[in-house]
Amino acid sequence: MLTVAPSRAEGVIDGIGREPQESQPLYLRVAQHLQAAIRSGEFAVGALLPTEVQLAVRYGVSRQTVRQAIGQLRDRGMLSARKRIGTRVDAAEPGRHFRYGFQSFADLLDLAADTEMLVDRRDWVTADAKLAAELGCRAGQRWLKLSVRRVAPGETRPMCSADVYVDHRLAPAVAAQEVFRSALFVLLEQTAGEPIVEIRQDIQATVLDEAAAARLLAEPGSPALRIVRRYLGTGHRVMEVSITTLPADRFVYSQTIQRRPVAG
Numbered sequence: 229m230l231t232v233a234p235s236r237a238e239g240v241i242d243g244i245g246r247e248p249q250e251s252q253p254l255y256l257r258v259a260q261h262l263q264a265a266i267r268s269g270e271f272a273v274g275a276l277l278p279t280e281v282q283l284a285v286r287y288g289v290s291r292q293t294v295r296q297a298i299g300q301l302r303d304r305g306m307l308s309a310r311k312r313i314g315t316r317v318d319a320a321e322p323g324r325h326f327r328y329g330f331q332s333f334a335d336l337l338d339l340a341a342d343t344e345m346l347v348d349r350r351d352w353v354t355a356d357a358k359l360a361a362e363l364g365c366r367a368g369q370r371w372l373k374l375s376v377r378r379v380a381p382g383e384t385r386p387m388c389s390a391d392v393y394v395d396h397r398l399a400p401a402v403a404a405q406e407v408f409r410s411a412l413f414v415l416l417e418q419t420a421g422e423p424i425v426e427i428r429q430d431i432q433a434t435v436l437d438e439a440a441a442a443r444l445l446a447e448p449g450s451p452a453l454r455i456v457r458r459y460l461g462t463g464h465r466v467m468e469v470s471i472t473t474l475p476a477d478r479f480v481y482s483q484t485i486q487r488r489p490v491a492g
Contacts, residue, residue: 262301305478388473
C-alpha cells in the first residue's frame with residue numbers, strides 16, 4: 229500500500245511523488261499506478277474498482293484526485309462507470325480513441341490518409357422508398373453498395389464500419405478496389421469530372437445489434453453513433469452516401485464553436 233507520511237502534503241506519495249516524476253500532475257501518477265494494478269491483475273477485467281474513498285486512502289490523495297485519475301483511464305477505454313454500481317475494469321490495456329473534428333473537406337482527407345478502408349462486400353441495390361428516403365434520391369435508382377471497415381495502423385479492432393453507396397454511373401471508379409488509402413469521394417470527382425460541393429451530415433445515437441457488433445469486434449447492445457453523410461455534386465446530385473457506425477469506446481467527436489462579434 230502506498231502511504232503518505234503525516235508531515236507531507238497531498239501530492240508527495242511514496243513511490244509516486246519522487247523524482248523523476250515530481251513535475252507530473254498527481255492525478256496522472258495515480259492513474260499510472262491504477263493502470264499498473266490493472267495490468268498485473270490486482271484489479272481484474274470485469275471486476276469493480278475499490279471506491280473513490282478507498283483509493284484515496286490507498287494512495288494518500290483526495291477523492292478529487294482519484295476521480296481525475298479514473299477519468300483518465302475511462303478516456304483510455306480501460307474503465308467504465310456504472311450508475312449505482314461503481315467503476316468497472318473493461319480492459320487491461322488502453323484502447324485507442326480516435327478524435328473526430330470534421331469541419332472541412334480537408335479533415336475528411338486527413339482521416340482517409342491516416343487510415344485504410346477495407347472492402348468486405350459489394351452488392352448492387354435498387355433503392356426502394358425507404359432506402360431512397362435515407363439516401364436522398366429517387367426510388368428505383370441503382371447504387372453500388374460497399375460494406376467496409378476503417379482501420380488504423382497497429383490497431384486490431386476497426387475504428388468504425390460503414391455502408392457506402394455509390395451512384396451506379398460512377399461505380400467503375402471504385403468497383404475493383406479492395407483497399408482505399410485516400411478519400412473515396414476524390415475518386416468519384418475525378419470520374420464524374422465535377423466536384424463534390426457539399427456534404428450533408430446527420431448524426432444519431434444508436435446501439436450495436438449482433439451483426440454490427442460482430443463486424444466491429446464489439447459487445448452487442450453497446451452504444452454507438454450512426455453518421456449519415458450525403459456527398460452532393462453540382463446541381464445537388466447525390467454522388468455518394470456513407471452510413472457509418474462508430475462504437476462509443478473508440479472515438480471522440482469534437483467540434484469547435486467560435487463566437488463572432490455582433491456588428492453595431
